[in-house]
Amino acid sequence: MANRVGMEVSVAIGEVVKLANADVIAAYPITPQTHIVEHLAELVANGELDAEFIPVESEHSAMSACLGSAAAGARTFTATAGQGLELMHEVLYIASSMRLPIVMTVANRALSAPLSVWGDHSDAMAVRDTGWIQMFTENGQEVIDNILCAFRIAEDKKVLLPVMVHLDGFHVSHMIEPMLLPELAEVDRFLPPNQYPLPLNPTKPVTMGDFAPPVIYSEAKWAQEVSLRGAREVIDRCWQEFGDSFGRHYSAVEGYHNDAKVLLLTMGSFSETAMTAIDRMRDEGGDVGLVKLRLWRPFPFAEIRKAVKGAEVLIVLDRALSFGGLGPVLSEIRAALYQMEKRPKVVGFVGGLGGRDISVAGFEEIVKRGIEIAHQGSPQEFETFGIRE
Amino acid sequence: MTKPEGELTWRDIEIGSIVTEPGNARQYKTGDWRSQKPTYDFNRCIKCAICQIFCPEGCVNQNDDGYFEADLYYCKGCGICAKECPTGVITMVEEKE
Numbered sequence: 001m002a003n004r005v006g007m008e009v010s011v012a013i014g015e016v017v018k019l020a021n022a023d024v025i026a027a028y029p030i031t032p033q034t035h036i037v038e039h040l041a042e043l044v045a046n047g048e049l050d051a052e053f054i055p056v057e058s059e060h061s062a063m064s065a066c067l068g069s070a071a072a073g074a075r076t077f078t079a080t081a082g083q084g085l086e087l088m089h090e091v092l093y094i095a096s097s098m099r100l101p102i103v104m105t106v107a108n109r110a111l112s113a114p115l116s117v118w119g120d121h122s123d124a125m126a127v128r129d130t131g132w133i134q135m136f137t138e139n140g141q142e143v144i145d146n147i148l149c150a151f152r153i154a155e156d157k158k159v160l161l162p163v164m165v166h167l168d169g170f171h172v173s174h175m176i177e178p179m180l181l182p183e184l185a186e187v188d189r190f191l192p193p194n195q196y197p198l199p200l201n202p203t204k205p206v207t208m209g210d211f212a213p214p215v216i217y218s219e220a221k222w223a224q225e226v227s228l229r230g231a232r233e234v235i236d237r238c239w240q241e242f243g244d245s246f247g248r249h250y251s252a253v254e255g256y257h258n259d260a261k262v263l264l265l266t267m268g269s270f271s272e273t274a275m276t277a278i279d280r281m282r283d284e285g286g287d288v289g290l291v292k293l294r295l296w297r298p299f300p301f302a303e304i305r306k307a308v309k310g311a312e313v314l315i316v317l318d319r320a321l322s323f324g325g326l327g328p329v330l331s332e333i334r335a336a337l338y339q340m341e342k343r344p345k346v347v348g349f350v351g352g353l354g355g356r357d358i359s360v361a362g363f364e365e366i367v368k369r370g371i372e373i374a375h376q377g378s379p380q381e382f383e384t385f386g387i388r389e
Numbered sequence: 390m391t392k393p394e395g396e397l398t399w400r401d402i403e404i405g406s407i408v409t410e411p412g413n414a415r416q417y418k419t420g421d422w423r424s425q426k427p428t429y430d431f432n433r434c435i436k437c438a439i440c441q442i443f444c445p446e447g448c449v450n451q452n453d454d455g456y457f458e459a460d461l462y463y464c465k466g467c468g469i470c471a472k473e474c475p476t477g478v479i480t481m482v483e484e485k486e
């Protein structure tokens with residue numbers, strides 16, 4: 001039986017990484033991820049978790065140490081946020097290209113300048129194309145459940161790719177929430193030991209991270225793309241089996257009254273506020289619903305098309321700007337729906353930047369304005385929410 | 390290597406492009422990069438091995454007469470050996486092929 005606990009989500013992350021029996025944690029502290037690695041450092045220091053904790057001098061080094069650790073076949077965990085994720089950037093590509101099953105939680109944080117330690121999705125969007133499996137979570141329970149799933153997916157022999165579990169900085173990372181923390185025996189049943197097939201081993205030498213001239217680079221990259229797409233099957237099966245074992249169900253795209261004519265699309269913790277707003281609007285007779293995008297990479301094209309197929313208006317909220325372009329989620333959704341014969345009008349908003357809240361009333365306003373734009377158009381490619389004129 | 394690189398498909402590549410056959414860099418013909426090659430006037434050679442030590446490619450070997458000579462399969466033609474040779478044995482000449 002699971003233990004019902006009330007604790008800070010960051011601390012619960014440390015506890016679940018302990019339950020997963022990670023071998024190596026290499027991390028550098030950065031707000032709002034700090035409590036995660038502090039708690040893990042404590043668990044290792046007082047002997048509760050038998051792991052190597054490598055206190056590195058930067059996030060670039062953190063991810064580099066994770067490469068070595070995962071290459072040696074160790075179960076490897078790290079966490080970062082905002083600027084830290086950016087400092088890791090080039091190494092992120094190497095982790096996925098070398099097919100190293102590293103699990104990382106990102107306590108999503110805005111990017112400087114001006115300096116902001118608060119949450120939005122700018123950091124996640126900046127690493128969109130790094131080849132990692134990426135999923136978004138709404139609350140503490142979803143985070144810890146998906147960390148267990150992340151280890152299992154990453155280390156699956158058919159996948160062997162790193163996984164990022166995104167949680168909103170402060171909005172989730174620093175909340176004290178009631179959560180069900182599984183028992184060790186349950187985790188052991190769900191999560192098989194990590195068996196990296198070609199680890200660094202002096203008795204059977206291999207070369208990792210070698211170079212590829214033009215004659216072979218394209219084939220190497222395509223093999224990587226095929227592996228990321230192919231991971232979908234394993235991800236879905238993992239969520240299915242997690243649901244069977246623990247009774248909590250996850251999928252790439254999750255609908256909430258998504259048979260409605262007007263749909264909102266959100267990612268991360270704002271989905272919870274949006275659900276409350278949807279409830280209120282439905283109570284007043286509104287035909288509105290919500291689509292929550294959990295799996296960001298590999299992008300669930302077919303499920304998105306299916307989730308919105310009956311809708312007339314789809315309002316997409318981005319918590320990041322793609323300077324000079326559309327919101328990253330908006331452009332992806334538009335592209336996904338383009339080939340549908342009958343598709344909803346897709347309206348985009350950017351809001352909730354740098355820790356700015358969007359309240360229930362705020363989501364109601366977004367939906368109202370979204371419907372207006374869908375019918376009358378807008379002078380802009382997308383609109384912002386809550387920015388003072 | 391089982392197949393030459395140019396014949397491998399994406400399906401043939403190990404996970405993460407890992408190379409499982411140790412030492413196969415030996416097959417890589419870096420001599421293709423060369424635009425100049427070293428030529429030798431061994432009459433002046435004192436067999437000091439400085440050219441061998443300085444060669445960044447590690448491709449200078451002793452021949453049957455004990456003279457030090459570049460293996461042109463690997464020699465990149467950088468000219469370092471010619472520059473370092475204390476007695477002026479080595480002259481770099483334009484690669485004609």
Ligand code: SF4
Pocket residue numbers: 427443444445446447448449459460463464465466467468469470471
């Ligand atoms: S030219 Fe350069 S690579 Fe060739 S033998 Fe001399 S030092 Fe070595």
Ligand code: SF4
Pocket residue numbers: 433434435436437438439440441457473474475476477478479
């Ligand atoms: S450096 Fe010159 S003298 Fe010395 S071994 Fe090489 S070719 Fe001969």
